[in-house]
Amino acid sequence: MFRIRNLPDDTTAANAAAVRQVQDILYARFPGINRGEVESLPAKLRDPFKQRFRPVLLVVEDERGVGGPHVRGFALILHAPDLGFCFLDYVATEAKGGGRGLGGALYERVREEAQALHASGLYFECLPDDEVLSPDPEIRSENVARLRFYERYGARPIANTRYETPVDPGGTDPPFLVLDPLGRASLPGRDEVRPIVRAILERKYAKMCPPDYVAMVVESFRDDPVKLRAPRYQRRLISPAVRPRRRLAQRIILVVNDRHDIHHVRERGYVQAPVRVATIIEAIGKTDLFERIEPHRFPETHIRAVHEGRLVDYLRRACAAVGDGRSAYPYVFPIRNAMRPPKELPLRAGYFCIDTFTPINGNAWRAARRGVDCALTAAERVLEGQHLGYALVRPPGHHAERRAFGGFCYFNNAGVSANYLSRFGRVAVLDIDYHHGNGTQDIFYERADVLTVSIHGHPSFAYPYFSGFPGETGIGRGAGMNLNIALAETITPSDYRVALGKALSRITRFAPDFLVVAAGFDTGAGDPTGSWANRADDFQRIGNAIGALGLPTLVVQEGGYRVRTLGTNARNFFEGLWRGAEPHMGTVSIRRRKRRAPAPSLASPGLAIEYRTEVREGDPERVRRMTAASGNFSADEEAIAAELFDEGLKRGEAAGYYYQIAERSGQLVAFGVYGPIPGTAHRYDLYWIVTHPDVRRQGVGRELLARIEADVAARGGTHLFVDTASTDAYATARTFYRTGGYKKVAELPDFFRDGDGKVIYSKRL
Numbered sequence: 001m002f003r004i005r006n007l008p009d010d011t012t013a014a015n016a017a018a019v020r021q022v023q024d025i026l027y028a029r030f031p032g033i034n035r036g037e038v039e040s041l042p043a044k045l046r047d048p049f050k051q052r053f054r055p056v057l058l059v060v061e062d063e064r065g066v067g068g069p070h071v072r073g074f075a076l077i078l079h080a081p082d083l084g085f086c087f088l089d090y091v092a093t094e095a096k097g098g099g100r101g102l103g104g105a106l107y108e109r110v111r112e113e114a115q116a117l118h119a120s121g122l123y124f125e126c127l128p129d130d131e132v133l134s135p136d137p138e139i140r141s142e143n144v145a146r147l148r149f150y151e152r153y154g155a156r157p158i159a160n161t162r163y164e165t166p167v168d169p170g171g172t173d174p175p176f177l178v179l180d181p182l183g184r185a186s187l188p189g190r191d192e193v194r195p196i197v198r199a200i201l202e203r204k205y206a207k208m209c210p211p212d213y214v215a216m217v218v219e220s221f222r223d224d225p226v227k228l229r230a231p232r233y234q235r236r237l238i239s240p241a242v243r244p245r246r247r248l249a250q251r252i253i254l255v256v257n258d259r260h261d262i263h264h265v266r267e268r269g270y271v272q273a274p275v276r277v278a279t280i281i282e283a284i285g286k287t288d289l290f291e292r293i294e295p296h297r298f299p300e301t302h303i304r305a306v307h308e309g310r311l312v313d314y315l316r317r318a319c320a321a322v323g324d325g326r327s328a329y330p331y332v333f334p335i336r337n338a339m340r341p342p343k344e345l346p347l348r349a350g351y352f353c354i355d356t357f358t359p360i361n362g363n364a365w366r367a368a369r370r371g372v373d374c375a376l377t378a379a380e381r382v383l384e385g386q387h388l389g390y391a392l393v394r395p396p397g398h399h400a401e402r403r404a405f406g407g408f409c410y411f412n413n414a415g416v417s418a419n420y421l422s423r424f425g426r427v428a429v430l431d432i433d434y435h436h437g438n439g440t441q442d443i444f445y446e447r448a449d450v451l452t453v454s455i456h457g458h459p460s461f462a463y464p465y466f467s468g469f470p471g472e473t474g475i476g477r478g479a480g481m482n483l484n485i486a487l488a489e490t491i492t493p494s495d496y497r498v499a500l501g502k503a504l505s506r507i508t509r510f511a512p513d514f515l516v517v518a519a520g521f522d523t524g525a526g527d528p529t530g531s532w533a534n535r536a537d538d539f540q541r542i543g544n545a546i547g548a549l550g551l552p553t554l555v556v557q558e559g560g561y562r563v564r565t566l567g568t569n570a571r572n573f574f575e576g577l578w579r580g581a582e583p584h585m586g587t588v589s590i591r592r593r594k595r596r597a598p599a600p601s602l603a604s605p606g607l608a609i610e611y612r613t614e615v616r617e618g619d620p621e622r623v624r625r626m627t628a629a630s631g632n633f634s635a636d637e638e639a640i641a642a643e644l645f646d647e648g649l650k651r652g653e654a655a656g657y658y659y660q661i662a663e664r665s666g667q668l669v670a671f672g673v674y675g676p677i678p679g680t681a682h683r684y685d686l687y688w689i690v691t692h693p694d695v696r697r698q699g700v701g702r703e704l705l706a707r708i709e710a711d712v713a714a715r716g717g718t719h720l721f722v723d724t725a726s727t728d729a730y731a732t733a734r735t736f737y738r739t740g741g742y743k744k745v746a747e748l749p750d751f752f753r754d755g756d757g758k759v760i761y762s763k764r765l
Contacts, residue, residue, distance in 0.1 A: 002072060002102070004109045005384045005424075007057045008513065009045040012449075014069060014423040018059050019045070021071035029092045041076075047625075052203050053078035053087070056117075058109055060093075060102055073102045075110045078204070079117055081639055085196050086114040087204070088124035103149070111153065115182050115242045122182055123196065125175035126150065126157065128164060129232075134173045143173070148233040155180035156228040162220035163197070167208055179228060183241035190224035197221060250585045252388040252574060253381045254290040255374040256281065257367065275563055277394050283567025289578050290390070293381070295374040303372055306415045306443045308403045311352050315410060319365035327359035354399070354406035354438075354464060368395055368410035375413040375556050379420050382514065382552045387585045388577065389554045391417070396558040398437035398518045399464060407435065407464060414518040414556040415443045421554070422449050425513025428551075429453065430503060432542065433520025433558040434530035436468025436484065440518065446478040451510045453503045455496070457531065458486040489531050493538040496523065500545055501731030507549065509693055511629075515551040521560030521569045528561050539569045540576035544755045545728035547580025550634065579754055580727070583634065609664050609700060611707060615648040619661070622668045626692055633690075641688055644673050657687070658715075660707050662700055669695045672708050677721070684712045686722040705740055713765045720765060721745075726757035737761045 010016040019042055026038050044055050056077040061069040073093035079086050088110055093102045114122045127134060127143040134140040150156070157176035164174045177197070181187060201214045209217075256277065284290055304312055322328045330353040371393035378389035391413060398414055399407030414437070418427045429444070431437035431454040444450040459468040474482040483506050485499045507515065521539070522530040534542070546553070555577070560566050624642035627633050633641070647655040662670035670691040677683045686708065691701045712720055724733045726747060738744075742761035751758035 002060050002062045003380060003384050004058055004060045004105065006113075007045075007059050008425065010042045011046070012422070012424055015425070016042075018061065018069065018071050019057075022057070022059060022074045025071070025074060025092055025094050026090065028095045030090075052082070052199070052621075053080055055079075055089075056086075056113060058106065058113065060106055073106055075106045077110060077113060079119070080196075080199055080203075081117075081635060083196055083199055084118065084120050085199075086117060086119040086122050087200055088122060089204075107150075107153070111180065111182055111242045114180075119182065120188055120192065121184075122155070122180040123200065124155075124178050124180075126178050127173045127175055133164060136172070139173060144233075147176075147178075150178060150180070151231055151234045153180060154183065156231065158193075158221070159227045159229045160220075160223055161217070163217055165213075165217065167213060179226070187225040187228065190221055190226065193226050194218050194221050250387075250582065251291040252289050252390050252578060253378055253386050254284075254292040254390050254392065255295050255378045256292065257371045257374045257391075257393040258295070274394065276560065276566060277392060277557075279563050279567040280392060280557075280570045283571040284574060287571060287575065289574060293377070295370065295377040298373050298376045302376060302416050302420060303369075303411055306402065306412060306419050307400070311403055311405065314352055315360075315368075315405065316365055318360045319362055322360050322362060324362035327361040329356055329359055352404050354401075354404050358406045358408055358410075364395070364410060368397075371395060371397065371413050372411050372416050375417045375554075376420055378556075379417040379516075379554050382554050383421060383424060385552075387552055387581055388547075390574070391554065391556045393557050396520075397556070398431055398433060398440050398520075398558050399435070400439040401442040402439075404439075407438075409439060412439045412443060414516050414558075415440050417554055417556060418444070418450055418514075418516045421514045421516070426510065427451070427514045427516060428507045428510055428512040429516045429518065430507060430546065431456065431518040431520075431558075432500075432523065433518055434522040434527065434532065435463045435520070435559065436486075437518055437558075438464050438467040441467060441472065441482055441484075444478065445472075445474055445482060446476045448477040448481055451481050451483075451507065451512065453483045453485070453506055455485045455487065455499050455503055457489060461489050463529075487532075491532055493532075493534050496532065496534060496538070497541060497545070497728050498731070500542060501728040504545060504549060504728060505732045507551075511693065512551060515546075515549065515553045517546060517553060517555045518558050519555045519573070520558035521566055521573070522562075524560065524562060524565055524569045526562045526565065529559065534569070536565070536568050536572040540572040541728070541755065543573040543576030543578075544580040545576075547577040547582075548725075548727050548756065550581065550584035553577070553581065576755065580756070583753065609662050609669065609695075609703075611704075612661050612663070613659055613711070615645055615659055615661075617649070619668075620645040620649065623671060626668050626671070627690055629692060641673075641690070644687065658711065660704050660711070662704055664695070668692070670700045670704050672704050674708055674712065674720070676715075676717070682716055682718040684715075684717040684720050686720055689722075701736065702740065709763070709765055718765055719762055721760060721762050723758050723760045725752060726759050727755070734759060734761075 007015055007018055010019040023038050023041060026033055045057060056079055058075045058077070059071050060073045061071045075091040076089040077086050078089050091103070091106055091110065111122060126146050127139070129140060129144045129147050131140065134143055155178050157178050161177065163177040166174045198214060198218050201209045201217060300312070374393050375391040378391040382389045393413055395408050395410060397409045397412040399409040400412040414429060418429050421427050426449055428451040429440055431440060431452070434457055436456040436459060437454050441452055441454065444452050454468065456462065456468055459465050468484050468486055470484050470486055472482060472484055473480055483503065485503055487495065487499055523532045523534045524530070524539070525533045525535055560569070620642040623645045624638050627638045627641045644657055645659070648657050648659060657673055657675045660672040661668065671688065672686065673688040674684055674686045677685050689701065689704060709720060722737060722742065724730050724737070740763070742763045744759060745762045746760040748758040750756065
């Protein structure tokens with residue numbers, strides 16, 4: 001069994017190992033490859049626009065490697081968002097045992113990614129199958145095999161061009177330029193293809209192709225639209241259309257614990273009943289948002305990675321000893337004297353359990369073990385590129401600590417999943433259950449790669465009573481990596497949304513690669529274990545705000561015990577989550593930030609910030625990178641910001657934009673773009689104001705805004721307008737403008753999408 005996933009960079013140990021294996025495959029399969037090109041791969045991933053291409057590295061891997069996942073093949077795509085095309089740079093499998101359909105699976109995934117990026121076509125090079133161009137029969141035979149393979153998908157060389165003209169006269173095997181139209185009925189026109197050909201030659205082969213050669217090749221594309229060579233090897237195309245991956249990506253992968261109901265404790269007051277899962281399934285089944293898949297088994301090592309082995313061993317033995325048909329509850333909590341532990345397993349539970357109402361029985365182990373498999377199955381699909389996943393499990397898990405269980409929880413499903421994903425990138429865990437996730441906090445309290453954020457009832461009145469205080473922020477390397485937002489016993493839904501905005505703001509600053517949501521619906525009105533008043537529409541707003549973060553997200557079920565409203569609340573949460581996330585679905589996940597360098601000069605308040613107003617060479621690309629690093633904008637928005645600076649560079653003030661640019665140690669740390677509103681008298685619009693994450697909370701944004709206001713006033717402007725989104729994710733931005741003296745003058749509901757309106761502020765200067 002193998003998976004195909006996007007590999008964003010080499011900043012985690014697992015990703016670094018995968019990149020090294022990709023480099024090994026490159027050396028093995030392409031003996032004459034330029035060593036510098038191979039060794040620069042990690043740097044290209046970390047700095048995606050260095051060549052004006054965004055690299056997309058797909059790896060096919062399995063878990064049979066001794067030190068981690070084993071890479072069996074890869075594909076490297078170069079995406080040019082400015083021209084809207086993709087170039088397949090390499091696709092290869094390992095030399096031994098790399099076949100068996102992996103090449104086909106990789107290429108199909110490449111086509112899916114290109115379509116998800118809205119590419120007008122997928123371009124790549126293939127060595128010729130023509131005897132004149134490829135005189136060596138052995139080499140020509142390999143070329144034929146490749147062209148035959150791609151022809152199955154409708155990809156053929158572009159005809160009637162001089163692309164295959166050798167750069168050095170007399171050279172052999174010059175490549176064809178092949179176009180895969182990705183199933184489109186019409187081919188691109190000449191004026192569209194010529195800039196693409198120029199970009200390929202100048203960006204990828206700048207050191208090899210002189211300007212006159214590039215001009216000659218580009219001019220040779222004269223057919224309008226372009227023509228593909230007639231098929232040579234396939235009488236009928238097997239698969240010209242791209243599989244509808246985007247449709248699947250726009251659904252929420254659902255994994256249900258099909259063994260949860262064996263853990264049914266028929267005792268008065270035990271609210272953790274099987275009907276909870278059935279109620280949620282029935283409610284979400286009324287939507288068309290979910291794609292249910294079956295869970296598969298994962299090694300127990302994933303559990304032991306976050307739970308101490310003694311706890312795992314105890315639960316297995318104790319559950320087997322108690323057997324089916326009855327339950328044992330801990331009722332003795334001895335001082336931990338390891339020399340004389342109680343001999344009876346139920347009595348020994350006091351060494352591991354934190355309360356008196358979490359039973360040990362024969363089915364507890366089986367149900368909890370299956371719940372972990374469900375969470376990991378959903379996590380793996382998110383890792384493979386699915387945007388949203390939902391592990392509907394029972395029993396829950398967020399109260400299970402490294403060395404203890406309790407609160408109906410045996411294994412920490414969200415914690416196990418977060419730890420699994422952390423091998424491939426940074427992870428944030430957001431716990432929205434009414435009760436503090438003491439287990440998740442305990443597991444990651446000393447780690448810097450997983451941020452834990454919890455919104456819960458204050459432990460002065462809410463279970464588990466001993467943890468969840470605001471002062472618990474992490475220790476050691478994990479200092480500052482735990483945020484507890486402990487709320488009063490009686491709050492309004494509006495109060496809750498304010499707390500959620502604070503949580504999402506912290507997650508945004510952390511800029512994770514994955515988000516795990518420990519979703520408890522016991523914050524709903526009337527829940528027997530809670531005291532808050534969230535209703536169906538409130539849960540929809542909560543879900544929308546979380547989805548709007550745009551992060552690959554895994555939702556793991558925790559609490560929620562008012563069966564009458566549980567299903568409705570869950571359905572509304574996921575409808576909101578989907579709507580918030582929908583603009584981000586079906587796109588290739590790329591790093592939205594650059595890893596912070598050691599001793600970051602940007603973050604040092606002691607270094608002076610310099611301001612300027614003129615646009616310089618290189619600014620558009622620097623703006624694009626910094627906008628991506630902020631973690632708040634989509635790829636399209638990043639491109640728009642860069643275009644505004646490109647306009648200023650080319651046209652000066654004739655472009656109608658003015659700029660305030662802040663730098664520290666020669667590095668861009670903030671910028672603002674503004675200009676007069678056409679058709680108005682003395683009114684200006686603030687189009688952009690962005691600060692780098694490393695300098696936030698240092699007053700840079702406030703100083704930049706003050707400079708913008710002063711310049712607008714100096715130009716005769718009397719009013720400055722600015723707009724932002726109405727969702728909770730933008731609460732910090734709205735607060736920034738309000739505290740700066742801006743007044744809300746209008747709100748356009750559902751402007752950006754359903755539930756996401758535009759809020760307009762104004763300030764008289």
